[in-house]
Amino acid sequence: MTFLYVERCTINRDSNAITVADGHGIAHVPAAALSVLLLGPGVRITHSVVSVLSESGSTIVWVGENGVRYYAHGSPPSRSSRLLEAQARAVSDPSMRLTVARNMYLMRFAGEDVSKLSLQQLRGREGARVRRLYREHSQRTGVPWDRREYDPENYEDGSVVNQALSAANSAIYGIVHAVIVARGCSPGLGFVHNGNYRSFVYDVADLYKSDLTIPIAFDVAASPTDEAVGSAARKAVRDAVREFHLLERCVADIKGLLSVSGALDVEDEDLIVDDLRLWDDREGTVAAGVAYEESGSW
16 A cells, blocks of 8 residues: 655646645656555645546545544545455454454553453453553653543643643544545444444554553653644654554554454455455355346246
8 A cells, every 4th residue: 555645735647647746846656656645734636636546546535734634535545345345244243343352452462361351351451551551651751640531622621641642642543544444444333432433443543542642642741832732742643653654554454453353364465456246145246247147937
């Protein structure tokens, strides 16, 4: 998956390539080599660019600065529906869903054997682990910590570190959301979270908070500036996601989680090709584009 992020530029079309122009010059990008174009602030794009990207199987995602906000997206580059079907199959099957949910928890407990724990026990272990992380970072930075508080209606009433946590988490939600739709998955079909149009976004984002947003939030709270807390936290996340390789990790982790349930063949790398078929209740699927003769009796 080739992600290209651009901001404060003008994008035009030159034959089957797109051109990205700003004050530093013009760069040519072959449309066929691009999977996802992330449009940041200050971008002007022509209709012909959208057309050539659509024809080449690329998608456009409108995001905030460095992807820390998700706004909208075009058609996903995955012309195949395999990932989406695997996600829907795994969510709908209680056994598969349990396997994926357990592995989401297991990915966070490095070096611990929790394979025999129930989901209720895993939730309790996760809660204890996060509380321990809060205490450790409080001691590391000297920032007082009481408890996690988040009221979207009264953001300013929260403590500085709680404000930083909310802003940092919101930033990675945007990045994860962009990856999920770029892979052709549904952001609403969650395994641990449920009932919200971003349930799967919250599932995947939770995998990275202990290594990314929690330490960033305490660092921001420990070094106050004249800048607003939320803005400082988002910029810190923006800079950290590059070193953390968040985009690459999301792509691999989403496929890995769907594969572990058995809903997706882990060896199946051909997830972009359009493989339109017809569903059949006996054979699974049959070829499309075929004039089938009438069979059986009425």
